[in-house]
Amino acid sequence: MSGKERLPVTGAQGGLLRLVATGQAESRAELARLSGLAASSVSLRVEELLEARLLVEEGSGTSRGGRRPRRLRLAPSAGLLAVADLGAHHVRLGLLDLSGTPLAVEERACDITAGPETVLDWMADAFDDLLRTHAPPGVPLRGVGTGIPGPVDPASGRVVGPSRMPGWNNYPVADQLGARYDLPVLVENDANLMAVGEARSWPGSDNLMVLKAGTGIGCGVIVNGRLHRGRGAAGDISHVRVRTDSSVMCACGHPDCLEAYASGAALMAALAEAGVAVDRPADIVGLVNDAVPEATSQVRNAGRLIGEVLTVLVNFFNPDVIAVGGSLSAAEPLIAAIRAAVYERCLPLATRDLEIAPARAGQDSALLGAGALLLDAVL
Amino acid sequence: MSGKERLPVTGAQGGLLRLVATGQAESRAELARLSGLAASSVSLRVEELLEARLLVEEGSGTSRGGRRPRRLRLAPSAGLLAVADLGAHHVRLGLLDLSGTPLAVEERACDITAGPETVLDWMADAFDDLLRTHAPPGVPLRGVGTGIPGPVDPASGRVVGPSRMPGWNNYPVADQLGARYDLPVLVENDANLMAVGEARSWPGSDNLMVLKAGTGIGCGVIVNGRLHRGRGAAGDISHVRVRTDSSVMCACGHPDCLEAYASGAALMAALAEAGVAVDRPADIVGLVNDAVPEATSQVRNAGRLIGEVLTVLVNFFNPDVIAVGGSLSAAEPLIAAIRAAVYERCLPLATRDLEIAPARAGQDSALLGAGALLLDAVL
DNA sequence: GTTACTTCCTTCGATATCGAAGTCAAAGGG
DNA sequence: CCCTTTGACTTCGATATCGAAGGAAGTAAC
Numbered sequence: 103m104s105g106k107e108r109l110p111v112t113g114a115q116g117g118l119l120r121l122v123a124t125g126q127a128e129s130r131a132e133l134a135r136l137s138g139l140a141a142s143s144v145s146l147r148v149e150e151l152l153e154a155r156l157l158v159e160e161g162s163g164t165s166r167g168g169r170r171p172r173r174l175r176l177a178p179s180a181g182l183l184a185v186a187d188l189g190a191h192h193v194r195l196g197l198l199d200l201s202g203t204p205l206a207v208e209e210r211a212c213d214i215t216a217g218p219e220t221v222l223d224w225m226a227d228a229f230d231d232l233l234r235t236h237a238p239p240g241v242p243l244r245g246v247g248t249g250i251p252g253p254v255d256p257a258s259g260r261v262v263g264p265s266r267m268p269g270w271n272n273y274p275v276a277d278q279l280g281a282r283y284d285l286p287v288l289v290e291n292d293a294n295l296m297a298v299g300e301a302r303s304w305p306g307s308d309n310l311m312v313l314k315a316g317t318g319i320g321c322g323v324i325v326n327g328r329l330h331r332g333r334g335a336a337g338d339i340s341h342v343r344v345r346t347d348s349s350v351m352c353a354c355g356h357p358d359c360l361e362a363y364a365s366g367a368a369l370m371a372a373l374a375e376a377g378v379a380v381d382r383p384a385d386i387v388g389l390v391n392d393a394v395p396e397a398t399s400q401v402r403n404a405g406r407l408i409g410e411v412l413t414v415l416v417n418f419f420n421p422d423v424i425a426v427g428g429s430l431s432a433a434e435p436l437i438a439a440i441r442a443a444v445y446e447r448c449l450p451l452a453t454r455d456l457e458i459a460p461a462r463a464g465q466d467s468a469l470l471g472a473g474a475l476l477l478d479a480v481l
Numbered sequence: 482m483s484g485k486e487r488l489p490v491t492g493a494q495g496g497l498l499r500l501v502a503t504g505q506a507e508s509r510a511e512l513a514r515l516s517g518l519a520a521s522s523v524s525l526r527v528e529e530l531l532e533a534r535l536l537v538e539e540g541s542g543t544s545r546g547g548r549r550p551r552r553l554r555l556a557p558s559a560g561l562l563a564v565a566d567l568g569a570h571h572v573r574l575g576l577l578d579l580s581g582t583p584l585a586v587e588e589r590a591c592d593i594t595a596g597p598e599t600v601l602d603w604m605a606d607a608f609d610d611l612l613r614t615h616a617p618p619g620v621p622l623r624g625v626g627t628g629i630p631g632p633v634d635p636a637s638g639r640v641v642g643p644s645r646m647p648g649w650n651n652y653p654v655a656d657q658l659g660a661r662y663d664l665p666v667l668v669e670n671d672a673n674l675m676a677v678g679e680a681r682s683w684p685g686s687d688n689l690m691v692l693k694a695g696t697g698i699g700c701g702v703i704v705n706g707r708l709h710r711g712r713g714a715a716g717d718i719s720h721v722r723v724r725t726d727s728s729v730m731c732a733c734g735h736p737d738c739l740e741a742y743a744s745g746a747a748l749m750a751a752l753a754e755a756g757v758a759v760d761r762p763a764d765i766v767g768l769v770n771d772a773v774p775e776a777t778s779q780v781r782n783a784g785r786l787i788g789e790v791l792t793v794l795v796n797f798f799n800p801d802v803i804a805v806g807g808s809l810s811a812a813e814p815l816i817a818a819i820r821a822a823v824y825e826r827c828l829p830l831a832t833r834d835l836e837i838a839p840a841r842a843g844q845d846s847a848l849l850g851a852g853a854l855l856l857d858a859v860l
Numbered sequence: 861g862t863t864a865c866t867t868c869c870t871t872c873g874a875t876a877t878c879g880a881a882g883t884c885a886a887a888g889g890g
Numbered sequence: 891c892c893c894t895t896t897g898a899c900t901t902c903g904a905t906a907t908c909g910a911a912g913g914a915a916g917t918a919a920c
Binding site for chain 1: 865869872
Binding site for chain 1: 906907908909914915916917918
């Protein structure tokens with residue numbers, strides 16, 4: 103993360119603006135409760151933010167038994183964020199306002215193997231396109247962020263030892279974007295962004311795991327409401343050894359990695375061998391819905407293997423929620439099999455209040471997550 | 482945790498006092514740096530704390546190139562904490578000053594199966610003994626805490642579903658201690674306390690796992706410098722399924738739990754079967770040091786199994802440190818086998834800066850941890 | 861309609877914090 | 891030795907925050 107220009111706010115104002123932007127607070131009273139500031143101080147700061155045209159007052163909210171609150175909203179003209187979610191073959195691009203609401207989202211084909219210079223330049227051009235076509239006039243861009251389908255060193259914004267991204271190793275992604283934009287820049291692993299985006303859909307749950315079941319298997323971890331990065335590699339579960347009868351060598355050099363059995367790529371390979379050819383992992387969901395036996399049994403087996411890995415993590419981490427996203431998550435047998443494995447084997451204490459459910463935030467969750475993290479950099 | 486009386490400090494004073502108590506700061510300048518307060522504000526607050534006789538000025542520290550700092554210490558008369566670490570057959574009892582330094586520690590035999598009323602009353606009597614014999618006159622007791630060898634619900638201070646503690650299930654431990662002391666009371670799982678105590682010995686490491694290898698296998702997790710509780714059960718790894726040839730049923734009702742193979746209890750049973758009888762898990766260390774082949778091979782195997790479980794957690798959680806404590810940790814082959822398994826199988830990115838080492842805090846780590854957590858409740 | 865109560869928000873004097881400037885006390889270099 | 895530099899505090903006026911009190915605007919019950 104790097105960046106220079108920030109919103110023209112001082113100390114306490116930033117915190118208040120953030121509470122409004124994230125939707126946690128809609129009135130001065132809520133701001134006072136959540137920020138811990140005195141109600142009088144909140145009123146003063148809000149007055150300044152209204153003056154600065156970063157907030158607007160808009161009608162009134164619903165009464166909670168007394169006077170109705172005056173509803174506060176982020177001014178539409180406060181700023182924009184340009185965010186991307188880079189995948190192996192596609193990119194999702196989005197333009198968000200500062201509250202994280204998408205103004206425009208589009209998906210384009212993009213070959214990540216073309217190398218970082220090409221892809222990032224192309225991405226920046228696409229951002230410029232989006233801004234030209236969808237940005238209201240006079241609204242400034244405040245930040246730029248992208249998700250990367252591989253490990254990212256959070257401090258330097260570099261890609262570190264990615265598996266399917268030739269030419270990207272150790273490339274300073276954040277620096278290059280920063281050179282073009284002179285704004286706060288965010289570069290983060292895609293599963294981590296997805297976790298942050300998803301977390302907003304689970305208010306009250308401070309500890310969650312977000313599983314991304316697509317071509318690969320990714321996982322993002324939210325601890326105490328914040329993204330857990332560890333030393334930059336946290337959340338990786340794809341190269342955990344699973345208990346199986348057969349033995350398969352994974353690309354990482356170890357035998358019997360979860361990814362070699364339960365990823366979308368592995369499922370596609372197994373189905374092809376059984377005579378059922380599909381192009382993309384998402385197509386497997388269609389096969390399952392059409393009750394193609396090979397597909398259902400493969401997906402169920404993948405769910406069981408994933409679930410067995412999760413048992414360890416559930417006992418250890420004891421999350422409130424496991425949200426399952428990614429293109430395979432639409433296959434019901436997958437989640438059913440995960441649930442079965444976890445609930446059977448985990449400690450009752452750990453599963454007592456555990457919810458295992460499909461992700462709620464939808465396809466844009468990584469974009470929303472990028473917006474949420476960028477907001478922290480902007481304020 | 483419950484409690485009423487606190488130290489007579491207001492807002493900012495508490496934070497400063499804590500920084501001194503935890504040893505993070507020794508001078509006004511350090512307090513200013515760490516607290517984020519202005520140097521002038523720090524001086525004012527420190528003046529008040531000196532006035533209140535909670536801090537004392539004591540000589541001067543070493544210069545960092547300029548004027549020497551005036552060293553600040555917690556006043557010995559600021560208060561005491563009474564803490565205990567309840568085990569299956571023994572209790573360690575300690576009297577700490579507010580900076581967590583033990584004034585007195587002793588270990589007594591104690592049968593936890595006697596039930597909570599008996600044990601807790603006995604414990605309180607033991608605290609009173611300690612206070613009579615070792616407390617300087619006029620120094621008030623500020624808090625009471627104990628570790629429990631089983632799961633504890635952090636909110637209510639109750640024991641929840643313990644395995645080897647008949648009669649304790651759902652017992653309101655915190656309430657009973659609170660009824661006798663009218664002070665802040667802390668009740669926490671023993672491995673968690675150990676983790677908190679150990680964390681202080683690893684400055685700069687914000688994410689650590691502390692493994693307790695004794696009669697059972699426990700684990701405490703520090704995330705971002707703070708104890709991770711999850712929903713109250715976090716850190717449990719003893720009932721994770723391990724990969725083995727044979728199949729053993731665990732007391733929890735599932736086959737092949739880690740505890741059934743790698744705990745001190747399991748090792749003792751296996752050694753007895755091989756004709757080598759020992760009384761306590763700690764005795765196994767002696768056998769290993771005497772190069773008794775059965776013992777060494779059993780311990781090494783236990784280390785391998787523990788290490789294989791840790792691989793999953795290292796990839797997922799990506800800690801800075803895994804500290805191994807408990808009575809078995811003195812056996813070098815145990816840690817060596819853990820290291821071998823983790824370094825062989827984990828992602829290089831995850832093990833790049835990972836340190837796997839014996840616990841540094843020694844036998845009193847749980848007592849120190851109880852002191853550290855109590856300090857938060859007291860300030 | 862009247863009364864009681866709740867919640868939202870503002871006013872205003874008391875208090876806490878900040879930060880720039882200054883003092884104090886050491887280390888290090890000719 | 892004297893000077894410069896560095897860091898550790900203090901002083902003091904400017905600023906931000908607090909909190910008690912009160913007005914504003916609603917709900918709920920009778």
